[in-house]
Amino acid sequence: MEEEQKAILFKISSHFPSPQGVKISYGTAGFRADASILQSTVYRVGILSSLRSLKTQSVIGLMITASHNKVTDNGIKIADPSGEMLTQAWEPFADQLANASDPQLLLQLISEFVTKENIPLDGTWTGEILVGRDTRPSGASLLEAAEQGIGSVVGAVALDMGILTTPQLHWMVRARNKGMRATELDYFKQLSDSFRCLMDLIPNKHKLNETDDKLVVDGANGVGGEKLEILKKMLDSLAIEVRNSGKGEGVLNEGVGADYVQKEKVTQHGFGIEDVGIRCASLDGDGDRLVYFTVPSNSSGDIDLIDGDKILSLFALFIKEQLSILNKEVDKNATNNYEACLGVIQTAYANGASTDYLKQLGLEVVFTQTGVKYLHEKASQYDIGIYFEANGHGTILFSECFLSWLDARNNELSAISKGSEQQKAALRLLAVSNLINQAVGDALSGLLLVEAILKHMGWSVHRWSDLYQDLPSRQLKVKVVDRTAVVTTNAETVVLRPHGLQEAINAETAKYTRGRSFIRPSGTEDVIRVYAEASTQEAADNLANSVAELADQFLGYGSNK
Numbered sequence: 001m002e003e004e005q006k007a008i009l010f011k012i013s014s015h016f017p018s019p020q021g022v023k024i025s026y027g028t029a030g031f032r033a034d035a036s037i038l039q040s041t042v043y044r045v046g047i048l049s050s051l052r053s054l055k056t057q058s059v060i061g062l063m064i065t066a067s068h069n070k071v072t073d074n075g076i077k078i079a080d081p082s083g084e085m086l087t088q089a090w091e092p093f094a095d096q097l098a099n100a101s102d103p104q105l106l107l108q109l110i111s112e113f114v115t116k117e118n119i120p121l122d123g124t125w126t127g128e129i130l131v132g133r134d135t136r137p138s139g140a141s142l143l144e145a146a147e148q149g150i151g152s153v154v155g156a157v158a159l160d161m162g163i164l165t166t167p168q169l170h171w172m173v174r175a176r177n178k179g180m181r182a183t184e185l186d187y188f189k190q191l192s193d194s195f196r197c198l199m200d201l202i203p204n205k206h207k208l209n210e211t212d213d214k215l216v217v218d219g220a221n222g223v224g225g226e227k228l229e230i231l232k233k234m235l236d237s238l239a240i241e242v243r244n245s246g247k248g249e250g251v252l253n254e255g256v257g258a259d260y261v262q263k264e265k266v267t268q269h270g271f272g273i274e275d276v277g278i279r280c281a282s283l284d285g286d287g288d289r290l291v292y293f294t295v296p297s298n299s300s301g302d303i304d305l306i307d308g309d310k311i312l313s314l315f316a317l318f319i320k321e322q323l324s325i326l327n328k329e330v331d332k333n334a335t336n337n338y339e340a341c342l343g344v345i346q347t348a349y350a351n352g353a354s355t356d357y358l359k360q361l362g363l364e365v366v367f368t369q370t371g372v373k374y375l376h377e378k379a380s381q382y383d384i385g386i387y388f389e390a391n392g393h394g395t396i397l398f399s400e401c402f403l404s405w406l407d408a409r410n411n412e413l414s415a416i417s418k419g420s421e422q423q424k425a426a427l428r429l430l431a432v433s434n435l436i437n438q439a440v441g442d443a444l445s446g447l448l449l450v451e452a453i454l455k456h457m458g459w460s461v462h463r464w465s466d467l468y469q470d471l472p473s474r475q476l477k478v479k480v481v482d483r484t485a486v487v488t489t490n491a492e493t494v495v496l497r498p499h500g501l502q503e504a505i506n507a508e509t510a511k512y513t514r515g516r517s518f519i520r521p522s523g524t525e526d527v528i529r530v531y532a533e534a535s536t537q538e539a540a541d542n543l544a545n546s547v548a549e550l551a552d553q554f555l556g557y558g559s560n561k
């Protein structure tokens with residue numbers, strides 16, 4: 001590293017001292033903490049993003065958001081060249097940078113890393129980093145810190161993309177690196193065009209089905225609601241009403257949003273008895289999670305949740321159907337045959353009933369650790385990989401290889417049997433690949449796909465909800481002395497350490513019909529999460545409480561007494 005570069009880094013870094021006595025880690029989805037202590041972290045991640053851009057010679061993304069967490073929190077994460085999460089191989093470096101106690105150590109770490117990774121700092125290529133942020137008030141000052149970090153690396157420039165949903169930013173990074181148009185308008189156009197294309201392909205018999213047409217969406221008082229207001233103006237065949245759109249008085253994620261709805265299973269602010277039976281959806285604070293729900297007529301305040309697992313099931317059904325139409329009349333000896341490999345990816349939080357259902361459909365279901373970075377990686381190994389977390393974060397990935405076959409097959413079919421069912425299936429799959437965000441889970445594109453599929457099937461929201469009955473479940477959080485003391489294996493379903501805890505959980509779980517329970521340390525909050533499901537709600541609650549007590553005994557403040 002040149003002396004001049006070292007001097008710049010040293011000088012600017014001294015304005016961003018790391019907070020005393022706080023250890024911060026890259027976690028499930030980047031760094032997250034109270035916004036007041038994040039300046040130095042964001043500055044350092046700015047540096048890292050410049051190095052990543054120079055190393056990959058690609059456009060990189062930086063998103064300032066704490067998603068569904070409270071408004072006073074914030075966070076930062078990096079989008080890699082294809083729009084996916086930062087490679088896990090660089091996460092330890094991110095942790096080291098964020099926790100370096102002084103500018104001298106920071107400089108040394110950067111210098112060593114630049115040498116080890118052979119990062120070209122000679123000005124032969126200009127690094128470019130697209131920076132987005134959600135609507136949090138702390139976003140503007142953290143953006144400045146990010147820009148300072150990016151500017152500390154000679155040859156890298158920051159481009160402020162303004163307030164965006166997380167998936168919009170990821171989409172832009174991907175589009176830029178593919179040499180495609182990548183403005184926000186291009187994003188909206190791609191979504192609305194491909195949605196229109198899917199709607200035009202709806203079987204005639206369902207076109208007149210006008211029941212159930214209104215959709216009411218909870219925008220979590222965040223950026224997703226704002227963007228949906230814009231997008232909906234470009235859609236002529238869908239009536240969307242946005243509530244908690246972020247323009248009113250409500251606070252981001254407070255008693256609203258996908259996380260609240262999915263975890264609490266009660267109506268959020270702005271919804272109530274007047275919405276009985278209507279198709280409703282909820283986004284999270286940065287617009288990358290989507291759940292649906294309906295308000296039942298019993299005025300209990302509860303909702304009927306249609307979570308990520310059910311969205312996944314709907315997508316899987318549709319894709320499977322289109323693939324089978326496409327392959328229906330295939331000549332077994334023809335060279336244009338392609339048996340697409342379809343995979344479904346879930347985490348341990350997936351409701352057991354959803355997994356049973358997907359397996360009954362004959363689908364291959366694979367489990368990964370919690371966090372989109374793991375699911376995405378696995379899904380990308382299939383021709384079509386569908387992944388969803390129960391909380392509503394997911395998408396469908398299409399491999400380049402499958403897409404180029406599909407494109408060629410569509411051209412072929414359009415020459416020999418234009419307008420045939422087979423060709424329509426090819427067109428539908430192509431439209432889905434354009435509609436559904438290929439970079440990361442995206443509530444807006446997911447919502448349009450759900451809407452198009454329901455219309456295609458001629459299904460009401462209730463028909464969809466009845467695909468299978470969720471097993472009652474409960475999630476709890478336990479505050480412990482050191483959550484890193486919990487080490488898990490087997491997609492986080494088995495505790496290896498502390499010793500004896502897993503055996504105790506097993507003994508408790510065995511008492512319940514269809515009982516299943518696991519614990520794991522959260523990667524975004526300083527807690528242990530407990531999950532339990534069983535054949536009744538009371539049983540799931542009891543199992544969760546007993547396991548939470550075990551976690552407390554083995555690890556919690558109680559264990560110190």
Ligand SMILES: CC(=O)N[C@H]1[C@@H](OP(=O)(O)O)O[C@H](CO)[C@@H](O)[C@@H]1O
Pocket residue numbers: 028029067349370371372389391393521522523524525529
């Ligand atoms: C149980 C749960 O919902 N966990 C969430 C949550 O991660 P934790 O590591 O559990 O805190 O936030 C992640 C980022 O949004 C999301 O990917 C994940 O699914």
Ligand SMILES: [Mg+2]
Pocket residue numbers: 067068284285286287288289
């Ligand atoms: Mg989110």
